Amino acid sequence: MKSILISFIISFLLTLVVNVIVIFVYNLVAHGAGRFDWGTAIPLAIVFGFVLPLTDGWRTRRR
Numbered sequence: 108m109k110s111i112l113i114s115f116i117i118s119f120l121l122t123l124v125v126n127v128i129v130i131f132v133y134n135l136v137a138h139g140a141g142r143f144d145w146g147t148a149i150p151l152a153i154v155f156g157f158v159l160p161l162t163d164g165w166r167t168r169r170r
Contacts, residue, residue: 111160119156126151 126148135141 111164114160114163115156118159119152122155122159123148123152 127143130148131141131143134143
């Protein structure tokens with residue numbers, strides 16, 4: 108349980124940082140304004156924070 112929680116936190120933080128950077132650069136290039144959207148970045152980070160540790164656990168359990 109503890110390893111899944113740590114994996115969730117690491118996946119969440121990495122995904123959040125990558126989303127913020129990608130959204131910021133996209134808005135800078137496409138719209139000329141360097142903004143980022145928390146409403147997009149946080150839900151994606153939560154989803155990937157759950158999905159990545161679960162798929163990793165399923166993959167290691169099958170071997």
